[in-house]
Amino acid sequence: MKRRPTLQNIILALQEYWGAQGCVLALPYDAEVGAGTFHPYTFFAALGPQPWKVAFVQPSRRPADGRYGDNPNRLYQHHQFQVILKPAPADSQDLYFASLRAIGIDTRHHDVRLEEDDWESPTLGATGLGWQVLCDGTEITQFTYFQQVAGMDLQPVCTELTYGLERIAAFIQGVNHVMDIEWVEGVTYRMLKKRTEYELSAYSFHGASVERHWDFFRKAEEESRAALEQKLVLPAYEWLLKCSHWFNMLDARGAISVTERTGYITKIRAMACACARAYVDDGRGFGLVS
């Protein structure tokens, strides 16, 4: 990468690279999600036989990981750059390593390593096998061959790449604290994000009303079911995402015991599977092509 390795330029370089590989450069999903996998362009598009290539940045919220913006590595909200290649190309790895060179990581002179990591999202019924990619010991990407989504075997298998943008930027820029990352010349991560991190951390650990969040959860669950009964898959899915986020909020708030936890995850997964099943049965994809 010839340009200054700001977070902004890293995103641009990744978009340019994957755009040139034929990916749709999609936009983030406008709902609270814990990872790019929740984006409908991953969750639904991975199902069924249609080929699909997409890349997008997805802001991802993890209420329990919030550290008021103080911790050098942990964030309430971090940013994933996600790529889906369906079917998984035989040269998936080569394409990925070339993308690292495109953002200025010289794979010849760094210790770039793939260590086994069996990825799983229990709430989405999704599993995959692959690696965490380490660069000189820092985890920079999750590289997964998706095997199942919503409990269904994927046919074909797809490649999911999830770049941890903050980790990569900190690594390339050689900074020790996420808040010191340069977003664009003269603008740091701190200037843009510190307040969000601080307030959302304070809110998820102390401020949020447990009672109202349980109420939100139940109502969203109800609404999701109602939407699905009308065969409206995406609205049902959006309400499910709310459930998932509010569940995470309640978890961060310490309102969910270990035993209850499994029960709620199973509940959310059942809803996700129902949405996925409806999407597959209808067979019309995002274009509503019958």
Next chain:
Amino acid sequence: MAKPFLFEVGVEEMPAGYLAPYAEQLASLFADEMKKANIVVKGITTWYTPRRLVLHCARVAEQQPVIEEEVKGPPCDVAFANGQATRAATAFADKTGVALEALERRAVGDKEYLYANVTRGGARTIELLPGVMAGIVRRLKAPKTMRWADAPTVFARPIRWLVALLGKELVPVELDGLRAGMQTRGHRFLATRPVRVTSASLTTLTKKLRKAYVVLDVREREQQILQQLAAHGAHDEKIDRGLVRVCANLVEWPSVVRGSFDPALLELPEPVLITALKKHQKSFCVYDEQGALAAGFLSVANNDLADEPRIRAGYERVITARLADAKFFWDEDRQTTLTARVERLRTVVFQEKLGTYFDKTQRVAALARALAAMSGRDALADAAARAAFLSRADLTTAMVYEFPELQGVMGRIYAKVVDGEPADVADAIEEMYQPRGADDALPASGVGALVSVADKLDTIVGCCAVGLGPTGSADPYALRRQALGVLRILVAHDLRLTLGAAVGAALAQYPAADAAGVGAHVLQVLRGRFETVLKDAGVRYDVSAAVMASPAWEAVTQTYHKAQALMALLPADEFRQACTVLERCENITRAAEFTPGAVDPAAFVDALETQVWQAWTRTCELLPAALQRDDVRGVVGLLAEVAAPLHAYFEGVRVNVEEDVTRTNRLRMLRAIRDALVAQFADLGAVVFDQTADAAARATKK
């Protein structure tokens, strides 16, 4: 003629733990298949790196041997009817693959039969190998496998290339459209171009791969890592060999990087530093001359370190961040005492049906106290109860949340530095988890032993009470392993209690449980494990059966020593005689039908009877004291005094006489002696003395 064979499966980076098992399967499946195909092979070896599995065979016969044989068919009068071949004839021709007209007629005795001259084998190995090798790859098993293309083959990670050569000839193996070639790949980033393989020579392959930055032999990679660690000053005795093995399976070109971190981070306890470096970064610790941890680390890179400072800087940054995280947890955790944390355990579930960890620690504390009283360790009771009370509090610390493997270790450390607990209490918190497996060390301290036994016994009893106990091969909570731990600790720490009482005390904490049923189940589990303990201690099966037949076995520590003492007595004549006569007591009374009851000395008819009874009465007076002292030799000595008159009695007196009163009285006496000994000591009649004769007889029969 024989040629070398080389086969390589090129894969995307495989999980480190899968490589050796895959290689073993590859070798054994290849040997099996070649044997099945009747192809002679010699010198099979396998090799691996994260990106390849290689099989080499020094000599593979180029062809199957040709086998000619005559196969006898149906009689000609069945095979032909009116000059036409019948179904019997055509079926025989089909089966043997010989044309009908080529079948021969041959007279056997006074009958003519059809014969086929069949030629088998002779196939060229190079034509068989493609099918065989593809089949082998599909049959290799791993704990987790995946699909990666629209193809039936599953494997740990995607297979991307194949090399197969017999001598200098390409073997056209094909796997779901992937064809074997004569080209392998070097290091993913350091090698600039593919590596051409033109013959099945292992030496050449190894050499060519080395030029392409790949060390094929895992032992050599391990050696290189060890040498480089040593060169960087690692202390040999402190090198974690398991970690070396893992690292050697993660890289093709190992290079050790040495880095440092802020010495202020050395404030972290040693186990935290070691675990943080090992778990997150697969890195080794560095020690100074005095053997204390230094502010450095050693990491194994998959690189030639052409730009070492750059890689080192990356590692230093990430390791410093990791340790800074740990430091944050360390500072946070020390704000709260373990004592205060115990209350938080009310929300931490131990097991859905068994309540929270708070409940568990309460039970374990009470049980540890009870066990201390039972085993005469009252002096340790307070410390044991205190340790049990604090034992799970570290579950609520950030450090244990981050590094679950430090559970117990952090409990010990925090108990000492935050709560200011005495060493015996603090150490027992860590020792409670020992032994973690069959080979793990036992708690070193008496307090640790009591808490460990109490904790395990509580888990076993609780799980059995809610139907989670072991049944058949299912043991979801690994209770048998815990039972084994309990027994090993009791024996090693000379804790003298009876299991029935200990289990009863544990059960008292579960008021709702069906005490009789659960107690019996738990004792049965413990019994099974204790038999293993005896076997592992070298106790013969019959001696084990003898001691286990007595209800006194539940005093396991004494039983353990009793079994050892009896083993030592096996060569002694008086012991042999005692056992033999007791066996006769058992045999005679078992076969006879009689009304049990008290012996009536007035009904004795023979003087020999009276002599036995008098000897037995004397023994009965002295026996309790000997048993009390666990004086096995003394007990056996007392038995010898009864054994002699008993022997004379069996020689001179018929037990099963017609007269019923005399007969019943005689049987009752023999039964009384036998039963009293089984009840209090052992069923010595079960000890086998003609073992060698038995074994010899069995051997000749074969």
